[in-house]
Amino acid sequence: MRVDWSPLRRELALWRGQGLTLPLWWRDDDAVARTPSLDQLARMARKCDLPVHLAVIPARLEPSLIDYISVGSPFLPVVHGWAHHNTAPAGLKKAEFGHEREGAAQELAQALMTLHTAFATTLVRAFVAPWNRLHASYMPTLAALGYEVVSTFSPRNAPYAAPGLRIVNTHIDPIDWRGTRGLRDPEQIIAATLRHLVDRREGRIDNDEPFGYLTHHLVHTPDIWTFSEAFVGELLAGGAQPSPLITPPEEKI
Template sequence: MTTDWTPLRSELQVWREAGLTLPLWWRDDDAIAPSRQLDRLVDLSSRTGLPVHLAVIPRDASQGLVDQVADQPNLVPVVHGWAHQNHAPEGQKKSEFRLHRPLASIVSDARHGFLRLQESFGDRLCPMFVPPWNRIAPEVTAELAEIGYQFLSTATPRTRRDAAPGLTQINTHLDPIDWRGTRGLADPNALIAKTVSMLQDRREGRADPTEPFGVLTHHLVHDQQIWDFTEALLGCLMAGPTRVWSAEPH
């Protein structure tokens, strides 16, 4: 199958002619240790000029990862739950931060994740909470700002700017992996069409045009096709009327 980038380039040209700018950001999930895949992620970030918000699993984060992040200014560590452990009953969608346990225990895990990575990364840690599987109960969301979080990131276009008082919602919008099927690259032309549709929704007022458009990756499970598509996607977006977004603490 030939991948046709023309629809996305055309939509970005419409944005340019309309004087619009697309805020763009990148999140990559499930980091725990240095790896060749992480090296490749860093290299791609450097070549595209787009920082990676690296969602680190606090319980399992290694000192080697901490050291690597310290040497790579393009890696922005954020908190990815606590243990990336599913607590949902069999038959329900996986989650670590929905109400399948006492609320106090769930909030305690969110706090431990923040403190553990704050101790590891210091001022480099971005106060963003990324719940595993992009799922979180509203009751948990309401407690995050008090812990010290300033951002919540899940998936799909946000419906409002603030997830809770003091907590800004910054979601991801395009994940190239076919998680429910091959677990390889999803249909690339369908991914491009989806991106174009979301950009049109922003341009025509059906979605929040101020929310940074988020690309979501998972470096540990990428095959060559996923790497190639991600690089081409980021290159196409960065060639458009885009503005690099990186989370800055309030």
């Protein structure tokens, strides 16, 4: 696979020339157990020297993942819904918390408690919405339960979804979900990244929000692995700075 990185390198050079810094974070979704793909993700994260905020599905969590994630690993666990089941009414796009429904608040509370029990010293109190869809009515509930960050996809419109609940979204996904389910055309990924970076540099969107790269280790093809390592490496070489969502908290529950 040959990729022309020169447009991205030129844009990042403009950032450096203007004294700008791109905050960067990496989110990977749908973790439930230790797998060969997760091992590969860990190797890549260590090679890139960039931690991965690993979105773990609480209701499907297996002991092998609890044993694998520890202090010193490249993973920072975050909460990925409750069971990642589609609860959307017929005819609507898939979502677990995309509409108001009975019992949702209890699931949100149970999800945080489950992962706190499993990962007390490393858990980041961030809620990642399955399918990146989250009804606005849940924001005050998430804040009241002790979540500190909420994450979906696309540039945020405001820094906070509710008092104490910061928005930190993802912005680039390399997977062609509606087509081959392999790697999107790299030129399209780079073009989308450039549009996003130019909008940040020129003040049209919020550069205080860390720029988020979104992966799904369980479905990666070899091309997705190869591109992702190179993409993250280019961003870091160009001056992007790792930006954790929050410092892993002390015991709070």
